Amino acid sequence: MPRPRLVFFRLNESDLPGFVAGHFADHVRCLEQFFEVVLVTEDADYDEVIDRVKPDLAMFESGVYARPGRSVRNTHRHPEIPKIGFLDSDAYCLTRSVFLADMEQWGVETFFTHATSATGYASEIADRTFAWPNFADRRVFRSYPGDRTQSILLSGSRATNYPWRVAVDRLLRENFPVRSLPHAGWFSRAATAGMPSGEAYARTLSDALIIPTCGTIAEELVRKHFEIPAAGAVLVTERTASLEAAGFIDMENCVFAAPSDVVAKVEHLLDHRGEREAIAAAGQRLAHERHSIEDRDQLRQWYELQKDCRSGERVVQRELFGPLTIEKLSDRRSPVSPVSPAGLDRRLIDEGRRLLERGDPARASDRFAQVLNLHFEPEAALLLSRCWLAEGRPELARQMLEYSTDAVVRVHGAPRPDPVEWAWLIRATLCESAPTRARDLALEYPTLRHPELDRIRWVVSAVTAAPVGFAERRPSLTLHPVAPQAWPAWRAALEDQLRAVDATMLADRVHHVPPPLRELAGAPRADLSDRAGRSARRAVQLSKRVRARLEREWARLRTPAVGADHLSVFQLLDGRPIDVVVSLAPPSDVQARLDDLVANDGSGVGIVRVGRNEESTATTFSPRGLTSGLAPALLDRIPDWGRAFVVAGSAAARRLSVGQLAGCEVFAVVDGPVDPTPVERGLRHSVAWRQADEEMRARVEAALASRRMRVWQRTRPDGTVTG
Structure with a gap:
């Protein structure tokens, strides 16, 4: 029996590591066990490809490796060909937003992912997301001849x-x-x-x-x-x-x-x-x-079953590694595959969300900051922005949301941002008493729809007396489910955020905005001509500072940094074995040099950034390493990160204890006060530590932006330096 023909659109980056390219090849080889696969890796006209290849099924990949500028045109043609999307990213990665935007643009509504926990992070698409779990090819991963050495x-x-x-x-x-x-x-x-x-x-x-x-x-x-x-x-x-x-x-x-x-x-x-x-x-x-x-036939199972589905039925995956089946449709929104228990990050987010709902944004922000210190997650970024708005800090909220949406749209080339994040970006801008700029943002992405976005556009239209358009289409997919809220309560929350920054006149104007007519059925229409669109796009520009920061962040993720002298952690510390560099709120120039040292190191050294640097003011933005991360509970975890080179700004050093340096090999205090900090006084009386000699101190100072430092080294029982 001939295998069905699958056309696989994979428009990914090309200059990727060999092991990542190997994963891509494994995906194709797995599909070839069950389909005749035609791989498309360049921009394409879907109509032309379907006419030429004549497939039975079309598969579209997007996620963390998606190439900016990718294009598949005319995907609205050939509706008779089933489409599936493949999410290739971690379950918590911000590129999930890229995936949702691409799938929406290409008209794909059924998804597979190797991230088996993904449905717990994207509840809005859990009713159409199946697991295609990872695997190991037994022809490659096996016992090879010879003893295990x-x-x-x-x-x-x-x-x-x-x-x-x-x-x-x-x-x-x-x-x-x-x-x-x-x-x-x-x-x-x-x-x-x-x-x-x-x-x-x-x-x-x-x-x-x-x-x-x-x-x-x-x-x-x-x-x-x-x-x-x-x-x-x-x-x-x-x-x-x-x-x-x-x-x-x-x-x-x-x-x-x-x-x-x-x-x-x-x-x-x-x-x-x-x-x-x-x-x-x-x-x-x-x-x-x-x-x-050979055991990952979930896509083939779905393809065969969906052909037999009748009205009122759907395909489901009740067990992660069990067969897919057809069930009668009882709850259209229930997940079609297992939802895994919450991991550490989701537990922190859930706890923070409950604190925020109880009116405690200060404690809630600590939970969200802890998540961002583990990994940048859009859910934590949005919720932290909401905390900042409740605390009267709209500039920080706006900058965080600019960072998140710009990473999705500009860095990864998504056709649009997450609609809820965009709504809160407009809201934060309005809370900065900048209604004109909020109007410009509201005009962007005129086809982007979501009830939360529609409401803030309605308000902006009312307070600026300018028409803002609303596309006649269903809501766009989002990573951020929003519980329905009555208009008076929603409007009152916005008023409170405006009053928190003393924008009293603007809050009074919002107070008199009537409820949307049938939730925007009668909203004023904007001129959505090409001229108006071009004008809005010109008007909306992120600050140069945020753009430059984003470029630096992603350059460090994607390429090895090269300092002026190519110095690495290994060289700086004379070969002392180090697992991780822990950066505790140092000045920004020192942080940049630490990033370079780690990127230049070939020994697999990691880096943990904790705390906003001491040069910061109350309005300094950082997408990770936030001040609340300096809580004692997080500092207590430093020994768990391995043999560490800890570099602390003076303010952070004053919050440390000797016990928190239990796994530390080298400890440096940047621009410390003349008198030693309490932790340094403890090290001075410890037989396990001694202050580094002048040569070592000078070398560290020269490597880290020529800042004045005090450097401490762990010693052996005989008094010699470890390493």
Whole structure:
């Protein structure tokens, strides 16, 4: 029986690491098990491609690797061809907004994703999003000839969105001989040239007895969860619902561990060869028999089932690894695939949202800042902006929302921003007593629709006496579900935000804005001609400072920074083993130099940025590393991040304790007061620390923007410096 023909539109960046290109190839090879695949990687005319290829199914990819400027024209043609979208990003990544905008533009309404926790982050599309879980090809990931020469292999990123991995890696380094396989990022082919991929990577895994990994803050099912056991090593990981759904059982085919017991469990495995080999063999059988490339037929199942769906029915995926089935439609909005339990970030967001709803924006902002210190997430950014508006700080709210929407539209080339974020950007601008600029923003993206956006446009139209248009189309997809709210309550909340910044006259005008006629059915219409559109686009320009900051942020993510002298952390600290650089609110020029040091380092050093720098005023914007992140609970976690080089601004240093530096190897205070800070006085009386010599201090000062510093080094029991 011939396979159905699938045309796959994948318009991604080209200069990506080899291992990412390998993942792309794996996706295609997996699809080829069930379809005849025609891959389209350049801008295309959908009408022409369909006429030429004559496919049975069209698939569109978008997400973190999407190429700016991508274009698929005429996707409204050939409605008889089913369409599916493939979300290729982490479940919490801001490029989910890029995906939603692309799918909306291309007319795609059914989605698949390898991020098995994605439905918990995008409830608006949970009723049409299926899981296509990661896998490990058993022909590549297997046991290779030869003895396993490495006891423990530490592999993968140690960024802040991998908290379990960071904590466990540190504990294993301290207690066992380990080998590290540094991770050099996801976006630069040059920076990752030394990273093994494909068979070379599989052979590296096959050379180890035990390998830990985790599923990020989302408690996700990542590729390593299958690659490690498939290669014949013992998988050590944190217990999650997704892993248990995949068939993993503690001490039978994997090892579930927490930082509190991982050392004891690993020691037990190393001492009991027979038990260790039995677990490894069972894990390999599970990966090869249930999680190889041939086992991911979810798209083919959907394709066959949707042809048989009748009115009042839909395709569902009741179990993550179970068969798709057809069910009668009882609740149109209920998820069609399992929703995973909330991970660390979603728990913090939920807690912060409850605090905000109870009228406590100060405590709520702390929760959202903690999320942003783990990873930039649009949900946390929007909710933190709402906290700032409630506290009378609209400039910070506007800048945060500019950052988020500009990253989606300008950096990743999405056709439009998230409608709820755009609505709150207009709202924050209005709260800056800038109704004219708010009107200009309201005129942007005239086809973008959402009840929240429609309401703020209605208000702006009323207070500026200028027509603002509303497109006749259904609401645009958003990452931010909004609970229905009566007009008087919605308007009163906006009035309160205006009065919080003493915009009394504007608040009075808002107070008299009548409710939308049938929710905008009778709203004034704007001139949506090309001339008006061009005028609005010219009027709306982000500040040069925010644009420049965004370019610097993304340049550091995508390419290796090169300082004037190419200095790295390894060189600066004379080869002292360091897992992470912890930046505690240093001045901005020092932060920039720390970023360069880490980017130039080839040993896989991570960086954690915490706290707004001490030069900041109350209106200084930062998309991450926010002041509330300096709370003691977060500082207490510094030892969990591994062997650290901690660089603290003077204000941050005054909040530290000696115990919080338990995992620290080198500690530097930038522009500190003449008298030592309390933590330095504690270090002076500790036999485990000593002040660095003049040569070391001068080297650190020269590397970090020539700022005046005091530098401390950890010592051995005999008084010599560690490292």
